[in-house]
Amino acid sequence: MQQSTSHLFHDNVRHAVNDDNLRVSLETMKTGFRFKRLAAIDRLPEFEDLREEGKALKDHVLAHLDLYLEAFEKKVIEQGGMVHWCANAAEAQQVVLDICRSVGARTVTKGKSMISEEIGLNDYLEKNGVQPIETDLGEYIIQLRHEAPSHIIAPAIHVRKEMVADAFRATHTHRPADRDLSEPRSLLDEAREELRDKFLAADVGITGANMLIAETGTSVIVTNEGNGDLTQLLPKVHVVLASLEKVVPTLNDASTVLRLLARSATGQEASTYVTFSSGPRRADDLDGPEQYHVILLDNGRSKMLGSEFQDMLRCIRCGACMNHCPVYGAIGGHAYGWVYPGPMGSVLTPALIGIENAAPLPNASTLCGRCESVCPMKIPLPRMLRAWREQEFERHLTPPRAVWALKVHTALASRLRLYRWATRLGAWALRIWGGRRGSFDHIPFAQDWTDSRTMAAPQYGRTFMDLYANRPNAHITNKER
Amino acid sequence: MDQSEISAPRPPVRVALFITCLADMFRPAVGFATVALLEQAGCEVVVPQGQTCCGQPQWNSGDRRGAQKLARAMITAFEQAEVDYVVAPSGSCIGMVKDWPQVFSDDAAWQQRATAIAEKSWELTSFLVDRLGWTQVQAHLEGIAAYHDSCTGKRKLGVAAQPRALLAGVAGLEVRDLSAPEECCGFGGTFCVKYGDISSRMVTDKAKDIIATGADTLLAGDVGCLLNMQGRLRRLGSPIKVRHVAEVLANMGDQPAIGEGE
Numbered sequence A: 001m002q003q004s005t006s007h008l009f010h011d012n013v014r015h016a017v018n019d020d021n022l023r024v025s026l027e028t029m030k031t032g033f034r035f036k037r038l039a040a041i042d043r044l045p046e047f048e049d050l051r052e053e054g055k056a057l058k059d060h061v062l063a064h065l066d067l068y069l070e071a072f073e074k075k076v077i078e079q080g081g082m083v084h085w086c087a088n089a090a091e092a093q094q095v096v097l098d099i100c101r102s103v104g105a106r107t108v109t110k111g112k113s114m115i116s117e118e119i120g121l122n123d124y125l126e127k128n129g130v131q132p133i134e135t136d137l138g139e140y141i142i143q144l145r146h147e148a149p150s151h152i153i154a155p156a157i158h159v160r161k162e163m164v165a166d167a168f169r170a171t172h173t174h175r176p177a178d179r180d181l182s183e184p185r186s187l188l189d190e191a192r193e194e195l196r197d198k199f200l201a202a203d204v205g206i207t208g209a210n211m212l213i214a215e216t217g218t219s220v221i222v223t224n225e226g227n228g229d230l231t232q233l234l235p236k237v238h239v240v241l242a243s244l245e246k247v248v249p250t251l252n253d254a255s256t257v258l259r260l261l262a263r264s265a266t267g268q269e270a271s272t273y274v275t276f277s278s279g280p281r282r283a284d285d286l287d288g289p290e291q292y293h294v295i296l297l298d299n300g301r302s303k304m305l306g307s308e309f310q311d312m313l314r315c316i317r318c319g320a321c322m323n324h325c326p327v328y329g330a331i332g333g334h335a336y337g338w339v340y341p342g343p344m345g346s347v348l349t350p351a352l353i354g355i356e357n358a359a360p361l362p363n364a365s366t367l368c369g370r371c372e373s374v375c376p377m378k379i380p381l382p383r384m385l386r387a388w389r390e391q392e393f394e395r396h397l398t399p400p401r402a403v404w405a406l407k408v409h410t411a412l413a414s415r416l417r418l419y420r421w422a423t424r425l426g427a428w429a430l431r432i433w434g435g436r437r438g439s440f441d442h443i444p445f446a447q448d449w450t451d452s453r454t455m456a457a458p459q460y461g462r463t464f465m466d467l468y469a470n471r472p473n474a475h476i477t478n479k480e481r
Numbered sequence B: 001m002d003q004s005e006i007s008a009p010r011p012p013v014r015v016a017l018f019i020t021c022l023a024d025m026f027r028p029a030v031g032f033a034t035v036a037l038l039e040q041a042g043c044e045v046v047v048p049q050g051q052t053c054c055g056q057p058q059w060n061s062g063d064r065r066g067a068q069k070l071a072r073a074m075i076t077a078f079e080q081a082e083v084d085y086v087v088a089p090s091g092s093c094i095g096m097v098k099d100w101p102q103v104f105s106d107d108a109a110w111q112q113r114a115t116a117i118a119e120k121s122w123e124l125t126s127f128l129v130d131r132l133g134w135t136q137v138q139a140h141l142e143g144i145a146a147y148h149d150s151c152t153g154k155r156k157l158g159v160a161a162q163p164r165a166l167l168a169g170v171a172g173l174e175v176r177d178l179s180a181p182e183e184c185c186g187f188g189g190t191f192c193v194k195y196g197d198i199s200s201r202m203v204t205d206k207a208k209d210i211i212a213t214g215a216d217t218l219l220a221g222d223v224g225c226l227l228n229m230q231g232r233l234r235r236l237g238s239p240i241k242v243r244h245v246a247e248v249l250a251n252m253g254d255q256p257a258i259g260e261g262e
């Protein structure tokens, strides 16, 4: 499984907020993705109905997951493919390696796959003598930079084009050093040329799957570069990496999801390439792989079924929640420390790697609710973030300082006389201390606030309750308590 | 909001003021403004003495027992007030009241009581406009105000048009929207101190957006968000005055703004 630094979230954040390159990249993301999504949705008046439809569809699938997965498997086998059920990352790694070895593969090309990231496949293959080559431009860039993706649909969103040029110069040393790499187009062309031979040389092509269709035994991928098609068509063997919840019943259902996905992700009506693969090449096919394997990864998902986190399995990985998240927008994806960033990551990561290894994530949210409002699958992300916080509290994973502060606050706020006395005293003392200026520049023990903000002193130096009680016509109820 | 489909209630409507702990301690003027507005709209206002905090810090920190403890005291206080409605000058706190039934998901008896209170609880501007159909604001303030929509009010309670409809009645005031009105200001209750560096990023973006409107005043419906934005604006050296929308609507816009001395 991919290593995690989620427990080091605070350090990651400190690093991220001071990264000026990241700042610029995230600004472009905010304007780009958000604007395009909004425009696409404005053009589709029935988008809200479509969301309901998508949600109902996925809820239905999750209620009958075993049924649809078995139907999918049956169909794949009928069509000459193979399905490998893998309980965890290690099993999935092993199956992929075994397939590579069975055909003597030296290099494998890869389309974009978050499951590959989740199981740490590249490192594993490399360690075992198989060279993985990412063919999605974003993935290719971060592979050269030895990084993890920082966004689920735009893995290199944190990398500015100058940094891409640097990475290309450092890697493609056989090319003239003085070539012009200042434009995105020249970068794209160079990547294409570099990858062309790799496509042809690869023995195995590995892709992810945006969906699996039970009715037809089909895996579906969605790309904008066409790299996925070459990855899965040219090599002898096509391996599909998919997690359990990717299955949908019919082709028609797949189209519902596709309509939601493209609009929510990139604001497109449809992605440039939507590719359906149903098994290896048939006798009369002109091209296609000789073998077709689907890895069905569980890795903790079946445990989410029936739990308060089941709704998370509706996720179609569109990235809208992170595109609109103010926290993601402030710190980028790497700070989250594992494969899935943003709100969906803060809910999913604890479920997959354990809340004890990802305790800060669900807390790093103001619960502003914007993620839920844009999620095409209407996943109640804030409710689930709070549910994780509750588990943390019950399992004593909440930082002791926070627990102590809550205890003090509860004790105070549940003792009416004490509370009134303490707030009166507090308002009075802070007002005097704040002096005539009306606010504080610095408050010891509250630097997290005053480092970037002044703190207003209480107005009047008296509480409302105190002032109101002294009004001649005050209308106070249950005074005696 | 199905409650608004019922015809406007007959006066006098008896309303309990839920002052909210931040307004109680930091900005009593918001409480007085709320009382004044409710009275102008023909309500009889009572202030239940038994209220302290709605339990949101506990609930959002995963401390269900703590949240229940505080919610029970609040529910009792509002029940004893025997009112038709509970109104607070805060979307966030009313959002919490609306969560009380969930807080008691393991306690049917309290859940029922929580639901009864939650169903009659309203954010101030939404209560005036949606429930009472009242917009006869008698106020004057010369200037340009930027309006910030607080997240819970906007997304959970649908508060956005109501404060603007009321502000339209303030003579001399022009109201401007922010360029990114959906964006959270970064307050988030305990979030702003737990994740100070993220919060300060967020509030910096918000402050820049506010400044760019060219407004001389910032208005919003939640004291928490206001304290946060005011603190950042002041630190950035901005002279923008920050007030709760209720103060302006109640014609109390001439008092020192939040964070100003005498």
Ligand code: SF4
Pocket: A264, A314, A315, A316, A317, A318, A319, A320, A321, A322, A344, A371, A374, A375, A376, A377, A378, A379
């Ligand atoms: S949680 Fe929703 S918005 Fe986020 S990636 Fe999944 S489907 Fe998209």
